[in-house]
Amino acid sequence: MIDSGGDGRSTVLLVEPDAVVGEAAARCLSAEGCEVLHAASTAQAVGVLQRHAVQVVFTELSEPPADGLELLRYVKANHPEAVVVFMTGYGSIESAVQAIKQGAFDYLPKPIVEDDLRLTVGRALQQQGLLAENRRLKAAVSDLASSGQIVGSDYRMMKVFELVDAVADSRATVLITGESGTGKSLIARAIHQRSGRRQAPFVEVACGALPEMLLESELFGHVKGAFTDAVASRPGKFAAAHGGTIFLDEISTASPALQMKLLRVLQERTFEPVGSNQTLSVDVRVILASNRDLWGEVEAGRFRRDLYYRVNVVNIELPPLRERIADIALLAEHFLTRFRRENGKLIAGFTDEAVQALQSYHWPGNVRELENCIERAVVLCRSARVGVEDLPAEVSGLVRPVARAPAGGGSGAAGPARPHPDCTLAEAMAEPEKQIIRAVLSAHGGNRTAAAAALGINRTTLYKKMRKHSLLDAAGSRAGS
Ligand SMILES: Nc1ncnc2c1ncn2[C@@H]1O[C@H](COP(=O)(O)OP(=O)(O)O)[C@@H](O)[C@H]1O
Ligand SMILES: [Mg+2]
Structure with missing residues (x-):
């Protein structure tokens, strides 16, 4: 059974000129718990979309009077939360691939196999749910954050913003x-x-x-x-x-x-x-x-x-700052903008090392401490970017020595992010992987068993990855503090 997550069933629009094909698909989708609406043409489909909230559109790609690409453009422009899936004969798979590039979620080859249809609608609804949730959070955040006063991109902070919104007027x-x-x-x-x-x-x-x-x-x-x-x-x-x-x-x-x-x-x-x-x-x-x-x-x-x-x-x-690593750089930029204006200084940003140090520190005084730290750094800074030397000793002490070492040739994955447009996928993923591991470790107070479970990997893999990313020392010092 498919649950729309809301008050009722998920609504699917089926755009299929062939009544027999349409009915078979509709029976299958209804059995999955969806409410199914029909349209025999693109024009009819637009009419249905204007009257009903639809989560997923299944449309024939190019069998007139169905013009799937035209419908896709309409949905993208007017109902961006709906997800579009094309149905097409084997002969036109290439155009289906083309359609996916234009923003369709998936395509189903015809003749339609019921198992495929079931799987596809399940995935489409899941995707649709994510889109809707994303938009809801973004709206709440841009509302609150657009004041420029409150910074945050961490998921838990978005939930906070959402709650602020929900309760404010009561x-x-x-x-x-x-x-x-x-x-x-x-x-x-x-x-x-x-x-x-x-x-x-x-x-x-x-x-x-x-x-x-x-x-x-x-x-x-x-x-x-x-x-x-x-x-x-x-x-x-x-x-x-x-x-x-x-x-x-x-x-x-x-x-x-x-x-x-x-x-x-x-x-x-x-x-x-x-x-x-x-x-x-x-x-x-x-x-x-x-x-x-x-x-x-x-x-x-x-x-x-x-x-x-x-x-x-x-x-x-409110989660402690050390549990929202992604917010640290955002907040640091936010405070930098403020303090360089107040101090009349031309500072472009932070060095990679400085950001890394800021993100490694455990911030017992949370955002207030970060705010003070950036104010001090702006005052001390003598160059175009705030560097580790401008940070307090307890923060700058957390920079990994490897980051300062001259870049060798080979396995640079653990080094600071370098602007290298054609690095390998593994290299590109190294930094994000490290950030995620660090965040999850800190969210679990340095407990590796819990962090490994949360990451869906075993302890040995986690240990290896920590070693690869030089996180063993940082984690140790944080757990001890
Ligand atoms: N999400 C945030 N975005 C921007 N500034 C923040 C944020 N959270 C805290 N601050 C700033 O950090 C400092 C400490 O926040 P405050 O609300 O006084 O914390 P608390 O009341 O929990 O001790 C204040 O200067 C505040 O403006
Ligand atoms: Mg207070």
Whole structure:
């Protein structure tokens, strides 16, 4: 059975002038769980596509009145998510190959063999699902990332962007978790800016920075004389955020008394200022952040379970930078653009060695640390490109000596990427393979058994590949840190 992944069955359009052939194919596709629509000509097919959401089009290639290539062009231009498969007699395989070059997904030789049809529709639907998912993610990303403020291409970050989009316009409480410097504050602000509350204030409170008594008054305000220093009444941050968003950072540090008060605000949107018995009500959207595992805090008895459930309505988890290797170069470029402008410097980019060092480092301070590192490098840089010598010792120390060695003749696969238009496939694949292995290793904390399983290779193969790519030392030092 084929599942469209959505609410119902997958819809297939069959464009076949020959009714007998069409019916046989339709029976087979229906048995596979597809909804099948028919058209006897290209013109009819266009009409059907305008009225129905179709995932896969099977079309006769060149038997009039079906003109498969014309239909392919129409689908590409107007329904880019649909996948086109040609059906054609053995005599015109060459033109079918031609058609694939123009963007058809596959072709089925006629007479149609049912097993082939089943396999082909399965693969076409899978491809279609990937296309649709890709477009959805890209739309979400370009939306959020086009602000130029938030950079990310890692799959998990795309999921984050998608979630930001989905929850922004609700009042749902959002809990953002992630290590320090992963972008929690940035994401909180992005949610606010993309919500209907964007004209109203976004108020940020670093809960960990204030002693308990001050924090309570900071959040809820106080009346004159409520405590020694309360010489005048003062509205708190909740009142200041009325109509907008309040962002409570480092929420795990809240005291038991404060947790109780927060629970009430989240439940009823009401509170009393310190020293007052007047109940105030507010309309605020609450976003919270924690760099500690909040559930762990619940289990340790430090965080109220009922508050946890209130807080954890929507959880956005930001992966540490070392787990999104592909984002490191992007972010480095992003910060370089900013800091070279601020410093009035002409720096074209990074040397390969510098990028390699940046990608090998484990970034305990995450994006914030990378940001500082690039700012420092821009200030220090005396040449056209930021090199390893401009990076802090803990980062530059990770450059493999082999990268500096003069390029020998033979097995250059492990060397830095060289602009070499006609390198062998193995050479071209070496760098991507290395990146993938490094990323997966780091995602599994250096555990080779887990990484090998995730990569679908055995441990010995992984070990050999690590040795080939000089990843044994880097992995060892990372696991130890
Ligand atoms: N995806 C990102 N794109 C661009 N800048 C980022 C990204 N993530 C974090 N930053 C920047 O890194 C720094 C740290 O982010 P921040 O949101 O303060 O982290 P956290 O609140 O998790 O400690 C900020 O200057 C922020 O703008
Ligand atoms: Mg923060």
